[in-house]
Amino acid sequence: MNAVPASPSATPSRLPPRWALQLGYAGLLPFVGGAALVWLVWPEAHPYTTLALSAYAAVIVSFLGGIHWGIAMREPAPPVALFAWGVVPSLVAWVAVMMPASAGLVIHGLMLLVCYAVDRRIYPQHGLAAWLTLRFRLSTVAALSCFLGAAGT
Template sequence: MTRLSDIPRAPLALGLAGLIPFVWGALTVIDPALQAWGVQTLGPRFVGPYVMLFYGAIILSFMSGVLWGFATKAEEQVAATGYALSVIPALWAFFMTGGGPVWAGASLIAGFVGLLGLDWLFWRYGLAPAWWMTLRVLLTAIVVICLAVGVLA
């Protein structure tokens, strides 16, 4: 596996920046004063589990598009399988994030862990860059930890 230093700067920086809503949401679950400030300043949708759940569903959908792009590099049956697999994260987010914040958070955790498996599959077939799994493991670990804070709070 590659090292963090092998990941191009733009994907690493953008990937880390994409963690901000998850980290912010987890911090506002842990710190009531920060949550109160966030509600007053940003509104209730942008704190606690709510920001993590809404943003998590968006990111799973975005990652479906990333996987679809990887599938375009394949041919015939591998491409068809890649296209079919690539829609799973978006469908998961659509169908599995109802039922309240605990259920939705647990479903998103499962969705991101499942996405990591799809990332590995696309990477294993040479459709993703060599550094892909190093980036995805890091980002997924942080996302899952943050969502777990919301689920377990």
């Protein structure tokens, strides 16, 4: 009799490794630095700093969607919803990066929070609940940076 392999979602959640924490926190540097620069640079450089912050936010929002493709690819019979949701953040980020920074950065900030809300529901179903503390911290600082950047435009 053949044993059915356990689904990856059935594996218990493990704490993120230390290096993942360090890399995650390092990934906040462009958010925090970008938001600060929006408030500090000369007017001639302002469009570049807001575009840099918006572009980085778009990359990270897209990355958060891509994680869902990775989760789905681990499953023997992945739900289509994981793939569908994985595309949504990239599409929203693409539109937001083309908008004026005062609006686009708000969209990015909201999308970071929406991605976290979705992940709070999805991660535990796939054995990734231990990553939610890190996700909360990173999403909060990143979203706040986007909102502060928008306020500085």
